[in-house]
Amino acid sequence: MQCELLETCGFFKEYQGTLDLACRGFIKTYCKxxxxxxxxxxxYRQAHGKPPVTEMMPNGQTMPKEYRKND
Ligand code: SF4
Structure with a gap:
């Protein structure tokens, strides 16, 4: 059981390998x-016809700065 957008999802691609527990929790609960x-x-993708920024988490909140990979 996994999300059909897994392959193209910016959040998943960026954070699938993370060791951060909260982030892993999201992947376990939402993506998989x-x-x-x-x-x-x-x-968001359905409403806007395009994916949200990578830093939007599955719960709709923005990834805190200290956990971002690209900052
Ligand atoms: S973050 Fe959402 S859209 Fe992206 S793979 Fe996970 S469940 Fe799917």
Whole structure:
């Protein structure tokens, strides 16, 4: 069971290898888990016809600066 957007999702691509526990939790719960259809990134993509910024997390909040990979 995994999200159908896994291959193209910026968040997943960027953070799939992270060791951060909170982030791993999101991936486990949303990207590869029961809440995949409640993902705010997915919602955004459907509403806007394009993916959100990479730093938007599945719960719709922005990744805190200290956890970002590109800052
Ligand atoms: S963040 Fe959302 S859209 Fe991206 S792979 Fe995970 S569940 Fe799918």
């Amino acid at each position: 888990g029961p809440q995949m259809n409640e993902c705010r990134r997915k919602e």
